[in-house]
Amino acid sequence: MIEQSARRPGAELLDVHRLRLVESAAPRLTPEERLAMDQVWDAKVRDNPSFFDGPVLVCAGTRREGPYGLAVSWVRTTYRHFALRRVPWSTSWLPSFFVSVLQPADDGRLLVGRMSKSTAAPGRWQLPGGSLEPPEGDEPLDMRALHRHAARELIEETGIDTRPDDLTFWNVTRAGNGGIGVLFRAPSRPAAHLRERFEAMTAAERAQGREPELDNIFLIHSAAQLPLMVGPHADYLEPIVRRYAEGGGTGVSI
Numbered sequence: 656m657i658e659q660s661a662r663r664p665g666a667e668l669l670d671v672h673r674l675r676l677v678e679s680a681a682p683r684l685t686p687e688e689r690l691a692m693d694q695v696w697d698a699k700v701r702d703n704p705s706f707f708d709g710p711v712l713v714c715a716g717t718r719r720e721g722p723y724g725l726a727v728s729w730v731r732t733t734y735r736h737f738a739l740r741r742v743p744w745s746t747s748w749l750p751s752f753f754v755s756v757l758q759p760a761d762d763g764r765l766l767v768g769r770m771s772k773s774t775a776a777p778g779r780w781q782l783p784g785g786s787l788e789p790p791e792g793d794e795p796l797d798m799r800a801l802h803r804h805a806a807r808e809l810i811e812e813t814g815i816d817t818r819p820d821d822l823t824f825w826n827v828t829r830a831g832n833g834g835i836g837v838l839f840r841a842p843s844r845p846a847a848h849l850r851e852r853f854e855a856m857t858a859a860e861r862a863q864g865r866e867p868e869l870d871n872i873f874l875i876h877s878a879a880q881l882p883l884m885v886g887p888h889a890d891y892l893e894p895i896v897r898r899y900a901e902g903g904g905t906g907v908s909i
Contacts, residue, residue, distance in 0.1 A: 666891035672723035750834035755784030768869035781889035814856025
C-alpha cells in the first residue's frame with residue numbers, strides 16, 4: 656500500500672535518489688464534498704477572477720523503496736480540487752504535487768521569489784516552480800517530463816531560459832500539508848543576469864496587461880537571511896535553503 660498523504664506538522668527533505676511515479680484513481684467525492692468544494696471555489700473566483708480550473712496533478716501518497724527510493728502516487732484532477740483544503744471535514748482532500756527550481760547566482764546565493772497578489776498565495780516567498788500538470792496525450796509522467804515542467808516554470812516565473820537537460824535532480828521535499836515537491840538545480844548564472852532577466856520578464860508581462868506570478872526576487876546566502884524577506888514563507892523553504900548552504904549547493908543523484 657502507498658501511504659496516504661495527510662496534513663503534517665512541518666516540512667522536511669526526504670533525501671531521495673530514485674523516484675518512481677505511479678498514476679492512481681481519483682478519490683470519489685461525496686455529494687456533500689462536491690457541493691462544499693464548488694461553493695469554496697466559486698467564492699475564490701469571485702474574489703480573484705484570474706483563478707482558472709485547469710488540469711493539475713495531486714499527490715495521493717508516497718512509499719519508501721529502500722533507503723533512498725520513493726514511489727509517489729499521483730492523481731489527475733483540476734485546480735478546483737484544492738478548494739477542499741478549506742473544507743475541514745473532507746476525507747477526499749489530496750495535497751499538491753509540484754516542482755521547484757534552485758537557481759544559484761555565480762556567487763553562491765540562491766534566488767527566492769515572492770508570489771504576486773494575483774496568485775493563490777499572495778506575498779509568499781518560495782522557490783520558482785509550480786504544480787505539475789498531466790502529461791499530454793500518451794506521454795508518460797517520468798523524470799524527463801518533470802525536467803521539462805521545471806524548465807517551463809523557471810522561464811515563466813523568472814525569465815531565465817534553461818534547457819530541461821541542464822537541470823539536475825536535487826532532492827524531494829514534503830511540505831507540512833503533505834504535498835510532495837521534486838527539486839531541481841539550475842546552472843549558476845551571474846547575479847546581474849538573473850536580475851536583468853527577471854526585470855525584462857515582469858516588464859513584458861505588465862505591458863501585456865498581465866500580473867507576473869512573482870513580483871519580486873531576493874538572492875540569499877543562507878537560512879539566516881530568510882527573516883529579511885518580509886511576509887509569509889513556504890514552509891519547505893527553510894530546510895531547502897539550509898541544506899543548500901550546508902552542502903555547497905550539491906544534492907543527490909538520480
